[in-house]
Amino acid sequence: MRYSGINGTGGYLPAKVVTNKDLEKMVDTSDEWIMERTGISQRHVAEEHETTTSMAAAAAKKAIEASQLKPKDIGMIILATSTPDRAFPGTACLLQEALGIRNCPAFDISAACSGFVYGMTIANAFIKTGQANHVLVVGSELITRYVDWKDRSTCILFSDGAGALVLSAQESPGIMATDLHADGRYKDLLYAGCPYSRDNVSPYIQMKGHEVFRKAVNALGSLVTQVAKENNLDKDAIDWLIPHQANHRIIQATAKKLGLPMEKVIMTVKDHGNTSAASVGLALDHGVRTGQIKRGDLLLMEAFGAGFTWGSVLVQY
Ligand code: ACO
Numbered sequence: 001m002r003y004s005g006i007n008g009t010g011g012y013l014p015a016k017v018v019t020n021k022d023l024e025k026m027v028d029t030s031d032e033w034i035m036e037r038t039g040i041s042q043r044h045v046a047e048e049h050e051t052t053t054s055m056a057a058a059a060a061k062k063a064i065e066a067s068q069l070k071p072k073d074i075g076m077i078i079l080a081t082s083t084p085d086r087a088f089p090g091t092a093c094l095l096q097e098a099l100g101i102r103n104c105p106a107f108d109i110s111a112a113c114s115g116f117v118y119g120m121t122i123a124n125a126f127i128k129t130g131q132a133n134h135v136l137v138v139g140s141e142l143i144t145r146y147v148d149w150k151d152r153s154t155c156i157l158f159s160d161g162a163g164a165l166v167l168s169a170q171e172s173p174g175i176m177a178t179d180l181h182a183d184g185r186y187k188d189l190l191y192a193g194c195p196y197s198r199d200n201v202s203p204y205i206q207m208k209g210h211e212v213f214r215k216a217v218n219a220l221g222s223l224v225t226q227v228a229k230e231n232n233l234d235k236d237a238i239d240w241l242i243p244h245q246a247n248h249r250i251i252q253a254t255a256k257k258l259g260l261p262m263e264k265v266i267m268t269v270k271d272h273g274n275t276s277a278a279s280v281g282l283a284l285d286h287g288v289r290t291g292q293i294k295r296g297d298l299l300l301m302e303a304f305g306a307g308f309t310w311g312s313v314l315v316q317y
Contacts, residue, residue, distance in 0.1 A: 004127035005174030006317055007134070007166040008066025011285035012058035013044045013272065014160050027152035034156045039248025043159035043273030045144045050160070052085045056140035057098040059162035059281070063136065064099075067166040071099045074166070075132040077106035078123055080115025080139040080277040082192075082306070083146060084108060095138065111182075112190075113244050113305025115139050115277030116163060120301070120313045121178040123167045138164040139277035146192045148204040157246070158205065159273030163281020173316060177231055179223065180311035186215065190306040216250050216304040221257040223302060227312050228258060233298075235259035240293055244303035245269035245279040254302065266292065276305065293317055 019042045020031035034040055046055065056079060064071055079092035086094070092106035111118040116139040123135035140162035149155050167175075189208045193201035220243075227233070241260055243251045245268050255265050266287040268279075275282055280303050287293035295317055302312040 001171070002128055002130060003170055003172060003174040004124045004167045005170045006315060007168040008063045008068070009281070009285040009288050010059040010062025010066060010164040011282045012055045012162045013282070014046045014050055014055070016045045016047055017042045018045050020156075023156060026149060027155060029152045029156060037249070038157060039269050040156065040273050041270050043144070044161055046142050046160040050142070052081055052083055052091050052140045052142045053094040053098055055142065055160065055162035056091065056095045056138045056164070059140065059164035060095060060099060060136055060138050063164040063166050067134070067168065069134060069166060071101045073134050074099070074101055074136045075104050076123070076126060076135040077101070077104060078119045078135060078137050079106070079108050080111060080119045081108060081141055082110055082112050082115070082276060083142045091140065111277070111305065111309045112307055113246065113274070113276045113279065114303040114307070114309040114311050116280040117301055117303045117311040117313050118180060118309070120167065120175070121180055121311065124175045124178060127167060127169050133169045135167045136164065137167060137281070138162060139279070139281045141276040141278050143276050146203065146205050151204070153209055154205045154207050157274045159275045161272065161275040161278045161282055163275070163278045163283070163285055165281060165284065175313060175315045177227060177314040178312070179227060181219070181223070182307050182309045184307060186308040189215070189308070213247065213250065215308060216246070217253045219308065219310045220250065220254045220302060220304055223310060223312055224254055224258050224300065227300065227314055231314060237298055238300050239264065239297035240287060240299045241265045242280060242283050242287065242299055242301040244305065245272055245283055246274045246304070279303070
């Protein structure tokens with residue numbers, strides 16, 4: 001039997017940070033309010049010279065190096081982003097060129113904050129069916145350029161960065177289960193427009209925060225309960241929950257549903273903010289590089305985002 005497993009991971013965050021104290025000078029808000037409602041204390045903001053591709057390349061190089069592979073070994077690139085550098089070609093092609101890789105399939109996927117778990121799920125399918133041996137999955141977002149820095153309800157949340165991993169073929173699992181969902185009826189609760197489309201909506205992020213919060217808690221609660229049931233997992237079996245880092249209250253509610261103590265949850269939201277499709281990959285890389293996540297650990301990765309989209313990956317590291 002052929003399976004896929006996490007080989008190496010990588011991450012990149014721009015050096016520039018905007019703290020809650022900085023935001024107090026820009027909009028009517030406070031460090032206390034932001035910390036209490038979101039758990040975010042700072043967000044990373046790309047400099048002018050940084051791009052979705054440059055951040056993806058920095059994270060991808062680390063993931064390939066950690067896998068003890070060379071760029072030429074990569075057989076497919078899947079890049080999740082809602083903030084591509086060009087409408088076309090896909091940022092995955094720009095990344096392929098930046099890494100000096102020749103002639104492998106490379107494509108973008110757009111699933112907002114769920115992009116990384118969508119990407120892992122697609123990569124897993126290609127590996128299991130023997131169509132690729134090493135797939136580079138990257139989530140990269142330069143989302144702060146879609147933020148209206150005068151809108152206190154959204155500018156406190158979002159952050160730039162990239163998370164990456166190499167998924168490789170192996171004889172034992174690896175990825176044990178994947179589960180993806182989408183419901184386009186909620187498209188108007190969280191969106192940003194395309195400047196040249198006739199959709200006529202703002203290019204800045206628009207969000208009904210309270211409704212998004214409620215839907216995220218409900219969808220993720222049902223999702224993790226279902227994953228645990230279908231895979232006969234009791235709460236002690238999961239070593240780490242690696243959630244999308246949007247809001248500490250959403251994460252706490254999901255951990256509670258699973259009966260997991262917060263010590264078993266990788267938390268980066270305080271320092272990383274919400275990096276959308278990069279967030280789960282960045283959190284995984286953080287857990288690996290800080291030595292929290294060890295080989296053999298059972299990881300439940302999950303995400304929820306615009307669409308709405310949501311999903312999970314259960315994987316033995
Ligand atoms: N500082 C101070 N006050 C604020 C701020 C702010 N930055 N933003 C909003 N407020 C005010 C509102 O104007 C409102 O005031 P009012 O009662 O006088 O009208 C009050 O605070 C309460 O507003 P709510 O929107 O109801 O506040 P809530 O407790 O829901 O928190 C938040 C807002 C943090 C946005 C929350 O709804 C949330 O996190 N939602 C999830 C959104 C999210 O994570 N989106 C990311 C993409 S999807 C995902 O990744 C899951």
